[in-house]
Amino acid sequence: xxxxxxxxxxAMIFTxxxxxxxxxxxxxxxxxxxxxxxxxxxLIKTDENGHMTATKFPNHFDVRAQLxxxxxxxxxxDNAEAVKNLFLKKDMNPGAQTKKVRLARTITGTTFLPRKxxxxxxxxxxxxxxxxxxxxxxPGSTAEKHVEKTLRDCETPAFKGxxxxxxxxxxxxxxxxxxxxGNDVKVxxxxxxxxxxxxxxxxxxxxxxxxxGDKLVVCHPQPYPYTIYYCHVNKATKAYVVPLVSKxxxxxxxxxxxxxxxxxxxxxxxxxxxxxxxxxxICHFVPQDHLLWTPSK
Numbered sequence: 001x002x003x004x005x006x007x008x009x010x011a012m013i014f015t016x017x018x019x020x021x022x023x024x025x026x027x028x029x030x031x032x033x034x035x036x037x038x039x040x041x042x043l044i045k046t047d048e049n050g051h052m053t054a055t056k057f058p059n060h061f062d063v064r065a066q067l068x069x070x071x072x073x074x075x076x077x078d079n080a081e082a083v084k085n086l087f088l089k090k091d092m093n094p095g096a097q098t099k100k101v102r103l104a105r106t107i108t109g110t111t112f113l114p115r116k117x118x119x120x121x122x123x124x125x126x127x128x129x130x131x132x133x134x135x136x137x138x139p140g141s142t143a144e145k146h147v148e149k150t151l152r153d154c155e156t157p158a159f160k161g162x163x164x165x166x167x168x169x170x171x172x173x174x175x176x177x178x179x180x181x182g183n184d185v186k187v188x189x190x191x192x193x194x195x196x197x198x199x200x201x202x203x204x205x206x207x208x209x210x211x212x213g214d215k216l217v218v219c220h221p222q223p224y225p226y227t228i229y230y231c232h233v234n235k236a237t238k239a240y241v242v243p244l245v246s247k248x249x250x251x252x253x254x255x256x257x258x259x260x261x262x263x264x265x266x267x268x269x270x271x272x273x274x275x276x277x278x279x280x281x282i283c284h285f286v287p288q289d290h291l292l293w294t295p296s297k
Contacts, residue, residue, distance in 0.1 A: 023052045023112075023170060030174045030183060033296060037189045039289050040170070043227050045111045052114040055226050058136035061109035063146060063223040064102070084199075088273060089258050089281035092242065094206050098285070100199040103190050103244075103252055105289040112227045115169040123168055125151045135225045146223035153222070154230060159264055164232040167219070173229050177217050177293045180233050186211065188241060188292040190285070191253045202244035208256060211239040213295035218257060221289045229291070236261035239292040242285070255292045258283040 023044055027036055045053045084099050113121075122130050128148065137143045154166035163180070167173030177185060188211060216239050219231040240256040262269075263278035270277050286292065 023114075024050060026171055027174070030171075030178060031185060033184055034187060037187055037291075038192075039105070039189050039291075040187075043111050043289075044170070052112070054117050055111055055113060057134070057225060058143075059109065059225055061107060061143075061146075061223070061225055064104070064106050064108065085284035085286075086269060086273060087283055088275065089283050092204065092208055092240075092256070092258075092283055094204050096204045098202045098204070098244065100201050101285055102199045103254060103285065103287050104193045104195075106287050107221045107223055107289060110221075110225065110227045112170045113168070115171045118169040118172075118226070121168075123151070123154075123166070125155060137225065143225065147225070150222040150224050150228060154228075158232070161235040161261070161264075162232055164230065166222070167229045167231055168226075170227075173219060173231060176231050177219075180217050181213070181215060181293060181295055184296050186294050186296040188239060188255045188294065189290070190255045190288045191251075193252055193288065194250055200246050202246050202252070202254075205243040205245040205251065208240035208242035211241070211292065211294040212297055215295065216257070217293040218286075219291040219293065234259065234261075239294050240283075244285075255286045255290065256283055257286060257292065 023046070027034075045055070047053050085101055087098070112118075121134055125148070128151070131137075131147060131151075132139060132144060135143075135147070137147060150166075158164045165172075165176040167176060215233065216237045217231055217233050218237070218239075219229040222228040222230050236259065238258050238260070240258065242254050242256045244252045244254050246252070258281050259265075260281045261278065262280075262282050265277065265282075267277065269282070273280075273282065275282075
């Protein structure tokens with residue numbers, strides 16, 4: 001097949017069919033200057049014409065780890081993964097060694113639903129029975145516990161200084177991001193990790209690159225039968241890309257968030273880091289399927 005034929009074939013996939021069903025067109029219309037990261041591509045299932053396809057339920061999804069979307073009232077025992085990830089910004093220096101962390105995807109086996117389908121499915125604790133029926137989830141199962149927890153976390157009121165939104169579709173996530181940052185944005189993710197099952201220690205290979213802008217939207221995947229992102233804006237946070245290198249030489253450019261106002265956090269985290277509340281910026285790495293949205297300039 002010649003390069004021209006290949007190009008035309010790809011173009012047909014991206015331009016055929018109804019525009020409201022073509023997620024690629026939707027992305028570029030809303031985010032004309034933003035490259036779609038590989039992790040989002042992996043969460044989109046399309047047919048041969050580029051139409052987004054629906055997930056068939058029941059489906060199996062695997063929750064390898066869950067990172068809390070917030071630290072102020074999240075019990076530490078529910079957030080062991082985030083506890084491992086925390087470190088002081090003053091320690092984010094070339095040559096420093098990390099704790100054992102997991103940078104691979106935290107949730108596998110899910111994809112985004114087409115927006116029209118997502119909007120038809122209830123997303124409320126008050127309608128849990130309808131949700132379980134629609135998603136073919138057995139009451140009392142592990143899947144039900146994940147659903148209940150996600151609904152509860154999404155319904156928890158935002159704490160002071162936070163704006164939050166649980167996106168049930170890719171389009172709704174983009175709308176929240178653009179309402180906060182405009183449509184000239186950059187999305188940063190952690191790079192590919194070879195051994196997705198293992199935790200590992202890394203060495204900081206070079207100084208972290210600070211992302212532009214003074215506002216950051218962070219989106220965390222939630223355990224649910226289809227892709228849900230808990231997105232929020234916190235005051236006094238910054239995003240960085242920190243190059244890490246493993247013992248076997250694997251280099252991973254790692255999305256990193258630093259919190260400069262931690263006065264409302266659970267006291268446990270300060271005890272663990274041996275600092276007083278609100279006195280030192282605290283940072284954490286984010287796994288592959290977490291999204292850091294910033295202005296592009």
